[in-house]
Amino acid sequence: MTDIKIAPSMLSCDFSNLESELKRIDDAGADYIHLDVMDGHFVPNITFGPPVIKAMRPHTDKIFDVHLMIDPAASYIDAFADAGADIITIHAEADKHTHRALQHIKSLDKKAGIALNPATPTSVLDHVMDMVDLVLVMTVNPGFGGQSYIPLEDKIADVRARIKATGRDIDLQVDGGITDITAPKVIEAGANVLVAGTHVFKDGPDHYANQIQNLKEG
Ligand code: DX5
Ligand code: ZN
Numbered sequence: 001m002t003d004i005k006i007a008p009s010m011l012s013c014d015f016s017n018l019e020s021e022l023k024r025i026d027d028a029g030a031d032y033i034h035l036d037v038m039d040g041h042f043v044p045n046i047t048f049g050p051p052v053i054k055a056m057r058p059h060t061d062k063i064f065d066v067h068l069m070i071d072p073a074a075s076y077i078d079a080f081a082d083a084g085a086d087i088i089t090i091h092a093e094a095d096k097h098t099h100r101a102l103q104h105i106k107s108l109d110k111k112a113g114i115a116l117n118p119a120t121p122t123s124v125l126d127h128v129m130d131m132v133d134l135v136l137v138m139t140v141n142p143g144f145g146g147q148s149y150i151p152l153e154d155k156i157a158d159v160r161a162r163i164k165a166t167g168r169d170i171d172l173q174v175d176g177g178i179t180d181i182t183a184p185k186v187i188e189a190g191a192n193v194l195v196a197g198t199h200v201f202k203d204g205p206d207h208y209a210n211q212i213q214n215l216k217e218g
Contacts, residue, residue: 009197057084089113140176149177160190
């Protein structure tokens with residue numbers, strides 16, 4: 001059985017209490033802390049950048065999984081690495097020089113991820129599979145939490161087959177509209193890291209651990 005990891009998206013937490021929210025989500029059993037960085041240009045929303053991530057860093061030892069929805073991404077990679085990111089994921093659509101940006105992330109000893117919007121074909125992975133540690137299949141159009149899951153199980157299965165062909169241990173992450181209903185579908189299709197914002201945070205701190213566990217069990 002695959003080990004399923006849950007990456008709660010802090011986009012849905014109480015931003016006025018970031019420190020406590022981080023500690024609660026850590027205690028609740030999060031595997032990765034998913035941090036959604038938006039620039040109001042690549043996506044129609046703005047969130048936070050390196051200083052906020054740096055301020056969060058001392059409050060948990062969990063893996064910081066930084067999802068960059070910014071264009072360009074390349075010029076900010078050093079800043080996110082310095083701020084304490086462990087995984088840096090860039091969008092295939094956001095940077096003309098995806099290969100160079102991934103190389104740069106690897107040169108900083110960080111894990112490199114590549115994200116694909118719902119309409120982006122998996123063929124963009126053709127020449128970068130040997131460099132990536134994570135492939136993120138977006139199951140909503142990025143920009144906002146709380147959107148409905150777009151059924152892309154065939155695409156997830158296609159990425160799983162590509163990962164298998166490399167023989168390497170690459171995370172297959174799915175992000176957007178993950179709930180107790182959609183989690184089993186994406187797990188069945190081959191995902192092993194599930195990002196979830198709304199579902200984990202919606203019922204308050206007393207339920208974080210249960211929600212994470214439910215998603216994990218599919
Ligand atoms: C969307 C973000 C997601 C989002 C997920 O652009 O990348 O990480 O926060 O939120 P839910 O789980 O509410 O769909
Ligand atoms: Zn995300």
